[in-house]
Amino acid sequence: MEKRRAALRLLPVLLGLALAPAAAPACEPALNGTRVESSRFVLSYQSTPIEVGKHFALDIAACSKPGAPEPESLKVDAQMPEHRHGMNYAAKVTKTGPQRWRAEGLLFHMPGRWELSFELRAGGTSDVMRNSLVVASAPVRFTEEEKRSILSHGPWPPKLVPDPSNRVSGNPEAIAFGERLFFEPRLSGTGSVLCATCHVPYRGFHDGRARGFGLEDVDRNTQSVVDARFNRWFGWDGANDSLWAQSIRPLLDPREMRSNATTVSRFIRNNPPFRTGYERAFGKKPPEDDEEVLVDVGKALAAFQETLVSGRTAFDDYRDALESNDVREMQKYPEDAKRGLKIFVGKGNCGLCHFGPRFTNGEFADTGIAFFARKGVVDPGRQGGIKKLRSSGLTLLGRFNDDPAQATALATLYVEAQHRNFGEFRVPTLRNVARTAPYMHDGSLATLRDVVRHYSELDEERLHGDGEKILKPLHLSEDEVSDLVAFLESLSAR
Known part of the structure; x- marks a missing residue:
């Protein structure tokens, strides 16, 4: 009986709770979008499509919570917390109506986690609200010409054939x-x-x-x-x-x-x-x-x-997948390496010298690196090499060539030193390049990043008077430098 009386005493309270209206929101922005809030404000925004390397805009609305002043101004920014740096562009914020703004000119220059920040100022103080979002890489698409160029860098390894000038080759x-x-x-x-x-x-x-x-x-x-x-x-x-x-x-x-x-x-x-x-x-x-x-x-x-042949690489897997249109296998190749590959076969024009399965034409070029071996000593490069070749008794034109037809000696027979050969050095293969630092004929560039920056910022005045006409500064951004390095690293055997 006592329990029944207690329940009856609680009934009005329970009915009151059930019938009470839901609590009204502190305020509601005049825009249905992604919401963030502070102790004084609620903010909502909508975005135009966000892609890496492309400008986008935000439409923004805010409202004041009870007792808070109306916001006077808005500042919009963004940064990558893991990298501790922000955008390369300043957003332009324009007021479009009561507690409404539009922010234009934003650009995320690399994929990853970004943090948008909204600074609302009112009553002499500011509230900063943040929202994180992950920006995926824009898909890399190759033209048909670029695809043909990529496919020309394989297959790997190539068929191995004995050296006819060496009778014990392969023995x-x-x-x-x-x-x-x-x-x-x-x-x-x-x-x-x-x-x-x-x-x-x-x-x-x-x-x-x-x-x-x-x-x-x-x-x-x-x-x-x-x-x-x-x-x-x-x-x-x-x-x-x-x-x-x-x-x-x-x-x-x-x-x-x-x-x-x-x-x-x-x-x-x-x-x-x-x-x-x-x-x-x-x-x-x-x-x-x-x-x-x-x-x-x-x-x-x-x-x-001759037995020391480099193994297959991540690039080789991607190249073969591209040839067979194996989408699943292509997706395994890192996005930054794909972007670097597009630079390599595209605006970088790197394939003019680094072509074929070995990524080299096997010949010689002036790359703008000083040809002073040390103080007061000049390294003539290819010009000196041809002179040494001509004076040697150990060439393919000599008695030690085991190829009776001397078909292997044609290049030696016709090579001739020219003035333009001064300061030229052999174009190296790029296979396993990540394992052979430092770089260039004099070892003057310590890392692959240094090499890419050298070609990005090339001083044309350093080229020999009769030197290369195809070499021009690439003017790469730091992100493009990183992408090209990622591609070069993918050319090393696993």
């Missing part, structure tokens, strides 16, 4: 012998330097230095021997026309390994494991001709280096 015994020689310091004149001193396997067969160092400093950056089998010319100046001749060059250079034909041939003849390795590779005993043994050592080293 397993020669490959094993060459690998052993590659890591043998006793080939050097001091017994202390080996090929792997500068061509370090875990560094992508590069040394990571601005300029090479064997027994002394040299004037140029060490080039990786990965993918060297595909070269037409070797060295920054193209002073050699075969991989086997290029393999001999550092042996004889007094700054690098400081050896000679006699030292090398005696080492092979007088060390049973190496004499046996030679016999297995070449099917004969080491001859008495020291130069012939030296050349054969170069050919065994070349046979080993």
Whole structure:
């Protein structure tokens, strides 16, 4: 009975609560959109379409909560909290009616999380309201011409064919012998330097230095021997026309390994494991001709280096997916790399020199890098390389070319030094480029970003008088620099 009386006493209260009208909102902006509020104001906005790199506008309405003054002015801004920087443009805010505004000229220059801020000022103080939104990258679309250019950079890896100028090219015994020689310091004149001193396997067969160092400093950056089998010319100046001749060059250079034909041939003849390795590779005993043994050592080293072919990359997967129209596979390629690829095949015009599956024409160019090797010493580049080639007895025109028809010697036969070759250096492959810093023939650019900025801000006055006419400053934004770097990084094997 007592419980029933208590329930009856509560009934009027419960009925009153049920019948009471819902609480009215503090205020309602005259615009139905995305809402934000502060202790004094409620603000709502609608936006025109927002895409990365395109201007957009906001229509904004606000109202004052009970007891708050009417807003007097509005300021609109935006920033990326993670990057701690804002827009590159100032929004223009125009009053369009009572407590109504339009903000124009906003632009989000990169994808990611942005934070819009609305500063309403009233009664001498300001309220700042914020709203976060994630801006996706604008889809990258390639023209048909750009697609053809992209497809021309593959497939990878290419079909491997033996070098006709080297009779042991592809020979397993020669490959094993060459690998052993590659890591043998006793080939050097001091017994202390080996090929792997500068061509370090875990560094992508590069040394990571601005300029090479064997027994002394040299004037140029060490080039990786990965993918060297595909070269037409070797060295920054193209002073050699075969991989086997290029393999001999550092042996004889007094700054690098400081050896000679006699030292090398005696080492092979007088060390049973190496004499046996030679016999297995070449099917004969080491001859008495020291130069012939030296050349054969170069050919065994070349046979080993021919096995160093870079692996497939994220770009290769994208390129093949584009060819087969595999949309799902194409979506795996990062958006920033796609944007960089569009610059590469589009306004950057990079493919003029960096074309084909290896991203190089294999020839020489003046890139606006100083050709002073050191104070008072000029590096003539390709012009000097051609002169060295012409005076060498180890070219494809000589007696050590194993190709009876000498079909491989055509380029050497017709090459001729010209004035414009002064200060030109070989256009390197871009495959595995992220692993071979620093860059350029003198190692003067430390990072890929530095390289891209060099071409973006190119000083045409630094080009040789007879130099390139196609090189012009790219005038890239920092975002475009980042995108092009992302693409270049995607050219390195996983």
